[in-house]
Amino acid sequence: MDLKAKLDMYIKSEKPANTVQKRTGPDIHEIMDGTVLSNCDGSFFLLEDIYPDRYIHGGYPLGKVYEIKYNTLCKVFDGMEESFDIREFLFLDTETTGLSGGTGTVAFLVGVGFYKEDTFVLRQFLMRDYDEEPAMLRELNDLMKGYKYLVTFNGKAFDWNLLQTRFTFNRIKMNMKSPIHLDLLYPSRRIWKLKLESCRLTSLEENVLEEYRVDDIPGALIPGIYFKYLEDRNATEIKKVMTHNKLDIISMVSLLAKINSLLEKPFAESDGQHELLGVGRIFETGGRNSEVRECYESCMKSGNSLVSSLAYKRLVSICKRNRDYSKLAEYCEQMLSYGLTNRIPILIELAKYYEHRAKDMIRAIETVEAAISECTKIGLGSSLYRSELKIRHDRLKRKIASHI
């Protein structure tokens, strides 16, 4: 019995397809402008696009990024230096043969973008087969030499990690050893988590930047497209992958500008609701106290009940932290005046304030009674609230009696 027959017998899960794909369409250089570049390690395909910095994407010209400031961004990105030059920034995105990482996953397409004079230059490095990887990485490494900052979207967990693996694997010493890495995913999540179901780049692009892609390739299909291209050398779909990669990079530029604007002028730039709340949270962790309150107070007034009540909760906790109880009562009263949400917990918070801080038992008991009647009104007569309120009410009655 020959080996092939035995393998057929033992390896039941994998049935070889035995059909050798013949070339079915044009290769990459026939349908795209780029060039086949060669160096000492071999060759690969390189595509360059140059955009003027007044080119508009996502509502901003690409040159908007010139305005980003250390003071604005240092709160969301670790390690930034006070004085920097935008020409030291390298925007990077990869397309890979799998999402699970490990040494068997390859970045077959690496796209980078950078500013040069008054343009934004976008270069895409494509390996047309596995043996072109060393040449491609060599060239990429030469380019990376001059850059100090790296901008990615989820690059910390994925792209940069994978690229480092590829360099080690090919024993090329990376010129960009430990860049200052601005991963846009993390601030994006904090700002838009509440507003959007998904904080993936394509979702942000549509909902925040209001850019809509036509005939785009879903990321999950990309590895399969590459494997198919290796077989049949038909680059029609690969062309779409390259467009996809290009758009990812340009969107990262707009997104960085957007994040900077939001943090710099939250009231003017945000929707005044979800986004503002997200910005408030960033300020809160950054310790920018006065701005935090302003954001949250504005959110409370927003008229959106979810945003409003979340902002109220943040404000209450800030007041408690600062022992600023009269302000706390003010927020409660204000919240009640909007009449938006479940009033009972707010009334309880207020009753606590009157009882323990203001020591005004009469107003306390009035507030509790208001809460009790609210319970009855909305059909929570026998709820936990009700029993908690009952205890509070009884205690207040005793306290009042003992004072008379």
Next chain:
Amino acid sequence: MNLEQVLEYFKTSEKIRKNISNWVEMPPREAVYADFPDFLDERIKQALGRRGINRLYSHQAEAIQKINEGKDIVVVTPTASGKTMCYNIPVLDAILKNEESRAIFLFPTKALSQDQTSELHELITEAGVDVKTFTYDGDTPQSARKAIRQAGHIVVTNPDMLHSGILPHHTKWTKLFENLKYIVIDEIHHYRGVFGSHLANVLRRLERICEFYGSRPQFICCSATIANPAELAGKITGRKIELIDNNGSPSGEKHFIFYNPPLVNKELGIRKSSMLEAKNLAETLIRNNVQTIVFTRSRLNVEVLVTYLKEIFHNSMGKESSVRGYRGGYLPNQRREIEKGLRKGEITGVVSTNALELGIDIGNLEACIICGYPGTIASTWQQAGRAGRRSGISAAIFIANSSPLDQYIVSNPDYFFGSSPENGLVNPDNLTILYNHMKCAAFELPFEDGEKFGVETTQEILSYMEDAKLIRHVGNRWHWSSESFPSDEMSLRSASNENFIIIDITEPQHRVIGECDRFAAPMLLHEEAIYIHEGQQYQVEKLDFDDKKAYIRKVNVDYYTDANLAVDLRVIDVFRENDTGTVLKGCGEVTVQALVTMFKKIKLHTHENIGSGPVRLPEMEIQTTSYWVGIPETLTNGMSQTEIQNALLGLSNIMANVAPMYLMCDPGDIHVVYQVKSTFTQRPTLFIYDSYPGGVGFSDKLYELHKELFETAEGMIDSCTCESGCPSCVGPLNEFSGNGNPKELTKKLVGYILRNG
């Protein structure tokens, strides 16, 4: 009474003495010392000196010497002979001489890795050197992993983690792989069968990666006493291995006692419960403050015996709390506390499963009771080694139960005390296992044209893999070309990912209690089958064949079930064959088709057939390896068809018990079938085949052990006291038809085979 007096009492008490079938007194052994080798770093010598160690035992010195010469070694010495020093010292020495040096320590279990490294930590602390040792396994927090990858000198891990957590991410471990000097494999005899065959391939992958980074590590292996330690270590590591077995450690006087509980039913060969006997003997020892460990075969038995003993000592001051149980399922803290209690002598009696058999430090106890044969001689010695001090006397008592294997051991001390007949076997070239690891290897590093991965046919297999669209050949290399992450798709421990899961649905909270390989599932898990797990009966309520799940519920019935299996075995390839003209032996590849058609309900004790039912499940087919023996018809000329059948059945039953003794496997790891006239050999033939597809090396070894197998079978029949057959020898009588004496028929057949090849 002290232990000596208790032993004297055992010898003289009529009640106990009559059950003792064998009593071996092993005299104390003097230590054989050797000086520290000259090349050893001063700091290590001084650190050892401060702990009172000024020279080495002979085997330690030889191990260190051989390692220094660049050899790959396996050290085989008994429990408590200081074997960890055989690897701790050279590894530490290498790191002290070159700070960049790295080592990997592989242990089969997590508990063991923790314990074995504590000794290393002590030595490092004592020497006052900066050598970083880290455990890297599934429990290692993400935050700590980066530091370990960068800075760990010694990475302590297990084969599973190496397979799925380290090798596929080797670029993150460049420091380790560039400087890897030693790979330590402790308890290498654990890596047998499927697990060992997997490990051999994991190490093939490791070697490729080391070569990529320019290192060539040496192997330091340790094994319990088995028949073929160097062969096993050689197959697993792919290196030529030097054996070191000149044990120089001292030991005190030791008594090894075989205890056979009295017969209660002679025809059925049923004896008094070994558990009750263990209870009585343990009681005597503990009552006299002799620190004792009792090993039982199951977790359930641990609890039962602990309960008995606690009841007995309920009224004795403080004694009750000095008896404890120990098994898997206890919380780590609780286990640490019990281990400490044993070391400090606060606990006088502990009842344990084989969880305490491995090198976990519990100090050295005085007495050990082994309740039921642990399955292998190697395990028995490891358990017995828990009692025994470097000076002073100790005792180990083996209590047999009624099973054929226990009865064989208890009545054949030569088998036990002679040189080990047990072989650790692996088959690194098992096609299924090899192929799956080649996928992982291709993922880790592209294969080069002409590269060999263990087998000559590497390039052909790669072509096959390319046809399956997993890899792509370009520029003289084969690149991984798939989205999948191959090492995640396979486990090193379970035989295949096609196992059936067994779910207990007695309680509202369902729980998985076991697994069963695909091939055996129709036999053991058909609906209405009685499934026995840890001594508890369950009935199978539903078998979901497509989802590979069996749902079972606890029952208490007086019968067991036996499925009728129609087996069709065909030989498809012959590896080796020897035809003496009369008896033919061979081994090779076979296809086995098995169909379960019906099952019988058989009453316990009386073995009456009390009912039956149909089974409607698809036919199972596996390809595997087999050993076979064909008997010429000249012998069977005078025998009736029924007599031939009975003799072959008796032989099958006895071989199902004999073969595992040599292969160190579970009875379920092999299957035995006979054919009255095989279409392949054209004569009555017995086949013993591997349960695992492709085989894990059993059949080849059986072919070599042919003669010993039949000698042991003959011995087993001769030493059995029954009249014409019983479960301890050729099988229960109700399995046979006709009037002949199955025992005599089987003996005749065995005798003929022995005398004719």
